[in-house]
Amino acid sequence: MSTVTINPDVSQCVFEFLHAEVVDYFLEQQSSDKCSQPEVIEKLERLGHRVGESLVERTSRDSPRFRTELDAVVFICKHFWSLAFNKPIDNLKTNHQDTYVLHDYNFRLLTHMSHSEQYKDKAPLYLAFSCGLVSGALTNLGIRCQVSAEALQMPACIFQVKVLS
Amino acid sequence: MSTVTINPDVSQCVFEFLHAEVVDYFLEQQSSDKCSQPEVIEKLERLGHRVGESLVERTSRDSPRFRTELDAVVFICKHFWSLAFNKPIDNLKTNHQDTYVLHDYNFRLLTHMSHSEQYKDKAPLYLAFSCGLVSGALTNLGIRCQVSAEALQMPACIFQVKVLS
Numbered sequence: 174m175s176t177v178t179i180n181p182d183v184s185q186c187v188f189e190f191l192h193a194e195v196v197d198y199f200l201e202q203q204s205s206d207k208c209s210q211p212e213v214i215e216k217l218e219r220l221g222h223r224v225g226e227s228l229v230e231r232t233s234r235d236s237p238r239f240r241t242e243l244d245a246v247v248f249i250c251k252h253f254w255s256l257a258f259n260k261p262i263d264n265l266k267t268n269h270q271d272t273y274v275l276h277d278y279n280f281r282l283l284t285h286m287s288h289s290e291q292y293k294d295k296a297p298l299y300l301a302f303s304c305g306l307v308s309g310a311l312t313n314l315g316i317r318c319q320v321s322a323e324a325l326q327m328p329a330c331i332f333q334v335k336v337l338s
Numbered sequence: 339m340s341t342v343t344i345n346p347d348v349s350q351c352v353f354e355f356l357h358a359e360v361v362d363y364f365l366e367q368q369s370s371d372k373c374s375q376p377e378v379i380e381k382l383e384r385l386g387h388r389v390g391e392s393l394v395e396r397t398s399r400d401s402p403r404f405r406t407e408l409d410a411v412v413f414i415c416k417h418f419w420s421l422a423f424n425k426p427i428d429n430l431k432t433n434h435q436d437t438y439v440l441h442d443y444n445f446r447l448l449t450h451m452s453h454s455e456q457y458k459d460k461a462p463l464y465l466a467f468s469c470g471l472v473s474g475a476l477t478n479l480g481i482r483c484q485v486s487a488e489a490l491q492m493p494a495c496i497f498q499v500k501v502l503s
Contacts, residue, residue: 185350185352185353186393186396186421187350187353187389187393187421187422188350188352188353188356190388190389190392190393191353191356191357191360191385191389192356193392194385194388194389195356195360195385197388198381198385216363220356220359220360220363223355223359223362224352224355224356224359227355227358228351228352228355231351256351256352257352
């Protein structure tokens with residue numbers, strides 16, 4: 174059979190759809206009282222953590238060793254984010270101590286949700302996997318951290334990385 | 339931040355890693371006696387079915403209407419498969435009645451598994467999601483069907499589509 178060229182815009186939508194269905198699966202578990210919302214978020218984070226660990230190995234295979242913590246975070250913002258979400262992080266801020274704030278103005282996993290305030294309380298469920306993704310990637314690069322996320326004006330969001338000493 | 343070019347070989351690995359972790363998650367459930375292997379396979383198929391329904395809508399949006407059942411199956415083998423697995427199906431056979439056999443000589447979701455016979459009994463777990471993917475896609479194109487899969491010499495496998503009247 175002949176080969177087919179794929180529009181790069183849609184080449185990652187299988188990941189997006191699978192992610193959405195996984196979130197839905199856990200939400201069903203929650204609504205049938207098999208687990209609570211914090212448990213759902215923890216499960217999604219753990220799933221993301223493990224995917225992040227694997228993904229960063231594949232992404233960083235051909236990269237030179239990172240000299241500083243900031244180098245590693247910049248790598249996550251550019252190459253890792255582009256691989257996972259088809260675009261780099263839009264803005265990175267740091268206090269040059271232990272906190273990094275990653276700003277994505279158009280976060281791919283939120284773009285298909287309604288942008289009204291009505292669904293904003295569901296946003297943490299759609300950000301949990303990605304928090305785990307970042308913490309798994311950084312942990313595998315030797316940086317122990319806690320990652321939290323917050324939806325601003327959807328689909329914009331920030332991820333806050335707090336490095337643990 | 340500057341944009342980053344992504345190697346197309348790795349652009350879909352986030353889906354592969356997520357798929358592998360989802361299978362692992364259900365396997366853990368199975369080993370802690372929360373569900374049996376047939377239930378795990380059913381859950382994975384259901385997840386795949388829903389992803390397939392969404393994915394085929396995205397993929398077929400700009401395609402002309404399919405005139406025959408075979409046209410739809412050929413679309414799945416070429417465009418849909420390329421979108422999901424980065425390559426088209428290698429060989430399609432049909433009895434021109436109700437059965438189609440799709441042969442993938444190097445199925446992407448099996449390439450990371452050991453190719454020895456030892457793990458061949460785990461293969462159905464790694465094929466269940468994709469069976470659902472195909473049945474979801476075809477159902478959404480108006481073709482009710484049952485899809486089963488079999489690993490041959492790993493990572494080669496066949497998907498058998500039986501159209502229901």
